[in-house]
Amino acid sequence: MESSKTTEDHTRSLLTRLAGPSTNKAGLQSVDKEKVNKIIYEVSKGSAFFENEVKRDAAVTEKINSMLSNYEKIKTQDLTADLVIVDTQLIELDQTRDLSQHICHIDMDAFYASVEERDRPELKSKPMAVGSLGMLTTANYEARKYGVRSAMPGYIAMRLCPQLIIVPNDFAKYTEVSGQIRRIFEKYDPDFSPMSLDEYVSTSELTVEAVIEQIRDEIFRETGLTASAGIAANKMLAKICSDINKPNGQYLLPNDRYAIMEFIAKLPVRKVSVFALKHETVCKSSVASRLLTGQIYIVLGYDISGIGRVTERILEALEVKTCGDIYTQRGILYKLLSPINFGFLLRVYLGIGSTKIESDGARKSISVERTFSTLSKEEDLYNKLKEIAMKLADDLKEENLKCKTITIKLKMPSFQTVTRSKTICRYIQTGHDIFKYDAELPVSLRLMGLRASSFISSDDTQNMGLKRFFSSIPPSEMTSPSKKAKTYPASQENELDRDGVDLIKITTNDDYACPVCTHVLKNIDNTQFNAHIDICLNTVELKTILTTQRSAIMPFSSTVIGHEIQHLSHAYLIFLRPSTTFSSSRKSCSVSGTNEPQHSPSPKLTTATGSSSLLNYFGNSSRQNPG
């Protein structure tokens, strides 16, 4: 029977995929998932989105199959030696267990929807969701009975529940309520308000549970909203526990090794999500607090990861359904998964998670993206991108950040998504062949986005200018100029330009080849020359990264792209016209969502990633080909 699982399994996984990411949320347990999934399937069948999901599902299937064939081989092997290694690892991990404190995760129930209900009580008894017909952000519990949930397109929700009321998002309002809640927490946090601390906590008779109840109660009195809480020994467990008695309830998992192991063993892997505190985000509905011997530290914001649809499928194929199964299958998992993923699973199995409140806040990237009804005209696309770039530039300015890397993201009407990124100094130094842009190739897009990352201090920007450019690029590499150089003139107040461009001294009026576009500029003086360089640097038409860098990986069916980059304030404006038919030949990644930023607050992330990646590679290959 194992071998005859073909189309049936296929549709099943597809149905699950289409059902969306949040099918296990509170309030959804009682719905007839089969039926709901079927309706979702019927409604979306044939759409571009659907077709794209089919592809992605197939990719996961393929990956699983290759894993399974490996699995078959390994099954017959003697894993004794491996088990010794794994069990040693388990013992070591167990010794890191920290049961010295309680950590509590407080989660607002259906936050946006609850706010709307509070303001319009008549909605309480009716199925209601917040969002638009395009996409819902959340649904109240009445609506969840019909299978309506967050991240579901509104029009599909309407099929599931025709009487559904959809209320538009009102983020300003939610932010305000977040502020209210936050102020409540501040009262409990000694760092914010030491005075009121005694008022609430020093009555040491109060149990942890009582304190949390009190906090939830106060939230309710203050905002009219309910919250749920999980109290446990670490962040991971606290997060999981907060879901158990949702809505408007709390759950305490005792700080006892046995209790924890019992609890986790029965837990379906999909329930695992890991709560890690990151930079402070006000407009979120989750709050974590830590109770430590009479003190409470409140931290807002989160960074949550977990085991999602894909990982669940992979694990299921490896016969791991509950966290307890991780132990049973540990030998296989050790052989098949990357060390990082495997280590994560071991910690899950042991119920070990981070207990730190490292509010290591530095944010790593800022992005802006917009979906729109399909645009095809170059001009429209350009304008849209310009808007996005302006917005991103504003955001950067607001955060007082400068970036080194810009990533553009494009989504075709087919939902195929491509991203292209460039770090500025490299971009300038490398001086990609400039591409004479080819025949008009209108491409349609449904989304464009820009992301800024690799933030740099202004010191770093000093050495990235033309000097460096000049010194490292042989003139022969420069090619023809952008036809459009003057169409998109440089923006006036361009800080990055100022920082990045050193003026070039030319002593005599002469012919001079522009290093960027290689045009020979006749008889110009310093000022004119510099002006020209400015324009060229601001608007460079690249031979597309797509052709030069990706052709080896992704076969292109037709001609490619004009690609322009324009400085716009802090941001770069990138314009591309890719061919519509990228065929991704990539294999999908392995088990992910396994990232609880462990201990060490911020030791070189890049290094960590790099080396683990290598470790991974070597580790896997040596283990997977054992003889």
Place this chain on the structure above:
DNA sequence: CAATGAAGGACCC
């Protein structure tokens, strides 16, 4: 032979 950049995904809310 480490370090790095780029592209693509998975996951969360």
Place this chain on the structure above:
DNA sequence: TACCAGGGTCCTTCAAGT
């Protein structure tokens, strides 16, 4: 009627350069 978001983080794989 309407036809699948936007903002982040981290992980993995590839490829190329010294």
